[in-house]
Amino acid sequence: xxxxxxDAEFVHKMRHSCAHVMAQAVTELFPGTxxxxxxxxxxxxxxxxxxxxxxxxxxxxxxxxxxxxxxKARQPFVCAEHSKKEALEKFGAAGExxxxxxxxxxxxxxxxxxxxxAFTDLCKGPHVGDTGHIKNFKLTHVAGAYWxxxxxxxxxxxxYGIAFQTREELDAHVKQMEEAAKRDHRRLxxxxxxxxxxxxxxxxxxxxxxxxxxxxxxxxxxxxNENIKRGYEMVYSPHIARLHLWxxxxxxxxxxxxMYSTMDVDGQEYQIKPMNCPFHILMYKSxxxxxxxxxxxxxxxxxxxxxxxxxxxxxxxxxRGFTQDDxxxxxxxxxxxxxxxACFDFSMHVMKTFGFKSKVTxxxxxxxxxxxxxxxxxxWKMAQEVLEGVLKKxxxxxxxxxxxxxxxxxxxDIKVIDAINRPWQLTTIQFDFNLPQxxxxxxxxxxxxxxxxxxxxxxxxxxxxxFGILVEHYAGWFPLWLAPVQAKILTLTSNEVPFANxxxxxxxxxxxxxxxxxxxxxIGLKIRETHMEKVPYMLMIGPKEAEAGNVTLRVxxxxxxxxxxxxxxxxxxxxxxxxxxxxxxxS
RNA sequence: GCCGAGGUAGCUCAAUGGCAGAGCAACGGUUUUGUAAACCGUAGGUUGUGGGUUCAACUCCCAUCCUCGGCUCCA
Numbered sequence: 001x002x003x004x005x006x007d008a009e010f011v012h013k014m015r016h017s018c019a020h021v022m023a024q025a026v027t028e029l030f031p032g033t034x035x036x037x038x039x040x041x042x043x044x045x046x047x048x049x050x051x052x053x054x055x056x057x058x059x060x061x062x063x064x065x066x067x068x069x070x071x072k073a074r075q076p077f078v079c080a081e082h083s084k085k086e087a088l089e090k091f092g093a094a095g096e097x098x099x100x101x102x103x104x105x106x107x108x109x110x111x112x113x114x115x116x117x118a119f120t121d122l123c124k125g126p127h128v129g130d131t132g133h134i135k136n137f138k139l140t141h142v143a144g145a146y147w148x149x150x151x152x153x154x155x156x157x158x159x160y161g162i163a164f165q166t167r168e169e170l171d172a173h174v175k176q177m178e179e180a181a182k183r184d185h186r187r188l189x190x191x192x193x194x195x196x197x198x199x200x201x202x203x204x205x206x207x208x209x210x211x212x213x214x215x216x217x218x219x220x221x222x223x224x225n226e227n228i229k230r231g232y233e234m235v236y237s238p239h240i241a242r243l244h245l246w247x248x249x250x251x252x253x254x255x256x257x258x259m260y261s262t263m264d265v266d267g268q269e270y271q272i273k274p275m276n277c278p279f280h281i282l283m284y285k286s287x288x289x290x291x292x293x294x295x296x297x298x299x300x301x302x303x304x305x306x307x308x309x310x311x312x313x314x315x316x317x318x319x320r321g322f323t324q325d326d327x328x329x330x331x332x333x334x335x336x337x338x339x340x341x342a343c344f345d346f347s348m349h350v351m352k353t354f355g356f357k358s359k360v361t362x363x364x365x366x367x368x369x370x371x372x373x374x375x376x377x378x379x380w381k382m383a384q385e386v387l388e389g390v391l392k393k394x395x396x397x398x399x400x401x402x403x404x405x406x407x408x409x410x411x412x413d414i415k416v417i418d419a420i421n422r423p424w425q426l427t428t429i430q431f432d433f434n435l436p437q438x439x440x441x442x443x444x445x446x447x448x449x450x451x452x453x454x455x456x457x458x459x460x461x462x463x464x465x466x467f468g469i470l471v472e473h474y475a476g477w478f479p480l481w482l483a484p485v486q487a488k489i490l491t492l493t494s495n496e497v498p499f500a501n502x503x504x505x506x507x508x509x510x511x512x513x514x515x516x517x518x519x520x521x522x523i524g525l526k527i528r529e530t531h532m533e534k535v536p537y538m539l540m541i542g543p544k545e546a547e548a549g550n551v552t553l554r555v556x557x558x559x560x561x562x563x564x565x566x567x568x569x570x571x572x573x574x575x576x577x578x579x580x581x582x583x584x585x586x587s
Numbered sequence: 588g589c590c591g592a593g594g595u596a597g598c599u600c601a602a603u604g605g606c607a608g609a610g611c612a613a614c615g616g617u618u619u620u621g622u623a624a625a626c627c628g629u630a631g632g633u634u635g636u637g638g639g640u641u642c643a644a645c646u647c648c649c650a651u652c653c654u655c656g657g658c659u660c661c662a
Contacts, residue, residue: 054591143657144590151659155590158657186655190598199635199653258661304662309588310653312660324662413662425662461662493619520619528623542621554622 010128011165015040017077017127018067018134018163023047024119025066026159029059035121036098036147036156042421043173044137044162048145050098055157060139063159067137074132075116079125087111091122098147136170137163180419185471186315192476192534194484195316195467204313204320206464211484214513215470216463218482220301222580223325223350223460230346232299232327237279239303243269249278250438254407258306276302277432277456280328281439284452289443294452295331295339301463302326316468317424323463329455330441336453340412340429341390347414347427347459348394354470355582359415359423360396362387363404373407375433383431384410408434419472426461426469476534477556480584481577487569488535489516489551490526492542499546503539503566510570512577527554536584539569555586 019038026049027033036048049055082090084103091099099122103111114123116131128134139161147153164170181187189195194212201207208216224234243262246252251259255274262269273279280298289296303323312318329339351358365373365380373380387410391398398412405411409431415423432454435441442449460466470478480486487507489500497518507514517526523540530538538554545551551569553561576585 057592141656142591145658146589149659151589155658157590160657203653306661309660311588311590311658313654318661322662326662428662458662465662490622492621495619522618522620522625523622524620525624526622531623538622540622544621552622558622560622 007165011163012040013126013128014134014165015045015163017131018137018161019045019047020077020114020116020119020121020123020127021067021070021131021134022063022139022159022161023049023121024070024117025063026051027119029063029066034096034098036145036158037102038121043164044140044160046158046160048147048156048158050147050154050156055142055159057142060142060159064137064139067134070117071131071134073117074130076130077125077127078115079127080113080115080120081110082113084108084111087113087122090120134163136165136167137161138170138174177420183419183472183475184315185317185418185468188471188476189316191532192471194471197315197319202320203310204308204318206316206319206321212467214484215478215482216467219460219463219467219470224299224301226346226349227297227299227325227327230297230342231295232297235280235283235298235300237276237300237302238273239305240265240270240272241278243271245278245282246271248438249275249281249435251275251278258308260305260307272305273302274304274306276300276304276324276326277328277435278439280326281435281441284328284330284441285439289330289452291332291443291445291450294443295329295335297327297329299325299327316464316471317418319462319464322465324458325460325463326456326458329457330436330443330452331455332443332445332450333453336455337386337389339455340386341393343429343455343457343459344390344394344412347429350427350459351414351416353580354473356416356469356473358426359417360391360398361404361413361415362391362398362400363406363411363413364400364402365405365410366403369403373405374437375409379433380410383433387412387429387431406430408432416469416473418469419475424461424465424469426466427459428457428461430456432456477536478534479580479582480536480573481580483534483536484513485515485533485535486513486573486577487515487537487539488530488533489514489539489541490523490530491516491518492523492540494518494520495543496541496546499549500541503541503551506566507570507573510574512570512573531556537573537586553586555584557587559587561586 016039019040023035023038030051030053033049033051036050038045038047084106087103088100091103102122111122112124113120114125114127139159141160143158143160144155145158147156162170162173164173192211193209195209196207197205198207227234243252251274259274260272262271283298284296301323303321305321308318308320331339364384367377370377391412411428411430413425414427415425417423436451436454441452443452489504491497491500500516500518504514504516517530527538536556540552540554550563550565553564553569555561572585
């Protein structure tokens with residue numbers, strides 16, 4: 001264990017040292033380049049540069065070559081300490097304005113520098129002994145990045161690299177990235193004919209094709225049933241509403257930049273919905289509510305439209321029109337903890353059903369800036385304790401982020417990573433102090449009228465994003481209960497077609513999704529195409545099977561299971577599909 | 588939105604100012620086939636879009652739309 005920790009520390013130092021060497025190579029090859037920062041990150045490092053030259057991919061091998069020379073020279077990393085004044089003089093003279101900015105923010109006292117060869121960088125270290133310790137690295141890509149991550153600052157050019165202790169690890173990582181690219185949902189979405197997003201329709205607007213539509217319908221039916229089982233009422237609301245409604249809710253001001261322009265209907269301004277909340281609130285308000293009727297849980301697969309800046313769109317993960325599995329819970333103060341707990345458990349049930357590994361975060365307010373939030377300190381304290389209490393009770397690991405709460409309340413977010421390790425938020429469970437007040441919600445309690453608590457939650461997050469994650473998670477090999485085509489029947493000759501059609505008919509009657517490939521093609525071709533469509537089960541029928549009245553099952557691995565009766569196949573497949581199984585019963 | 592790279596047949600990609608091409612897919616025909624690609628043929632294009640330079644533009648210039656990698660922002 002201690003060994004592992006030591007290794008991890010070494011690798012981190014080595015990656016950071018590699019960033020220095022890259023900066024050194026870049027400043028030598030492109031004189032006048034100013035330096036930003038260059039930390040070690042997961043699997044590698046980056047460095048931000050400000051230079052007239054625009055880096056192109058062809059520059060990377062040249063920079064790598066220079067880096068290899070520096071590494072070969074085994075230049076020792078030497079630490080030196082200077083006063084702030086000396087540091088400012090040194091970097092000021094070199095015109096390193098970004099370094100000067102960093103130094104100015106450091107406390108007075110000594111400031112450490114690391115040098116190797118002729119290159120010196122402001123750095124708190126530590127580093128490897130000399131550049132010879134850097135062995136297996138590769139520069140991967142160039143990207144833009146704002147200085148200090150603030151879009152008001154100038155944009156620098158960032159070069160990313162990866163570095164590992166051994167050649168094998170580096171090669172394995174490169175290979176892994178290539179494999180990950182093959183399961184990218186955008187690629188599989190086209191290959192498996194699940195969905196498309198086209199120029200003609202518009203960016204961020206998804207066309208769900210028949211195969212994707214089948215899966216979506218199964219997902220939607222499943223999540224609706226799970227909601228109903230837990231006491232939710234499924235409701236529906238319109239896609240547009242009078243602007244007035246959004247002014248009341250406050251969205252027309254605080255959510256303005258994500259909303260589309262209004263449209264004129266009979267001289268009135270209408271707005272396409274970016275949220276479902278106001279509609280559920282109107283339903284709540286449609287009658288006088290009593291504590292006896294709470295909690296009220298209104299759920300909807302609600303399609304919303306949000307303006308997302310062009311550069312942030314990403315396949316199904318970030319789109320402009322999407323459907324949330326949204327719900328709003330209205331309840332009394334003494335019901336709130338149980339409701340949040342139930343939401344959290346519901347989310348965990350979702351994650352488990354699909355085999356997702358998730359990461360939980362708790363977003364809290366910044367109590368030093370109450371002016372940025374609605375609701376008083378007492379409410380916030382209570383709400384945060386409720387959320388954190390549930391996480392503690394369930395014993396899950398979670399990370400707290402102060403100041404990350406919405407202005408209207410704290411929240412629990414649950415994220416899942418995609419094929420290439422990018423995290424995407426699916427579940428969100430949020431307190432809302434704003435809307436009950438804006439709409440003056442109340443309920444009749446034993447001692448007069450009171451304001452209900454309101455929780456907003458989405459578990460899948462959006463059907464689109466969830467589906468994108470799902471495609472990548474399974475690499476297109478959906479478990480039987482989700483597979484758009486669960487089995488394909490392949491005939492060898494035209495003589496078996498009647499038997500194949502009869503089997504298909506019986507399977508369809510049993511509720512299975514099956515297709516027959518009766519083309520006069522070779523069995524090898526049919527197998528290849530069916531495999532590439534990622535159909536879980538192939539049922540092969542040739543003269544032998546037709547004679548015996550059975551089928552040969554070919555599973556994904558290529559293994560054959562001969563002599564199965566149609567009845568066996570149907571009952572086993574039905575069982576597997578009904579249990580939301582992640583594992584195939586035939587394998 | 589910002590920085591950069593791109594956009595050629597349904598898909599993957601050629602063509603460096605001089606006749607727009609290949610493989611796969613599609614379509615037509617032949618093949619009745621036993622475990623990951625049978626064979627022959629046909630068709631397919633305003634090179635993202637609009638403008639400009641030129642005798643001549645996929646190629647150079649300008650604008651614009653979209654995609655990709657990041658940044659910022661978020662389900």
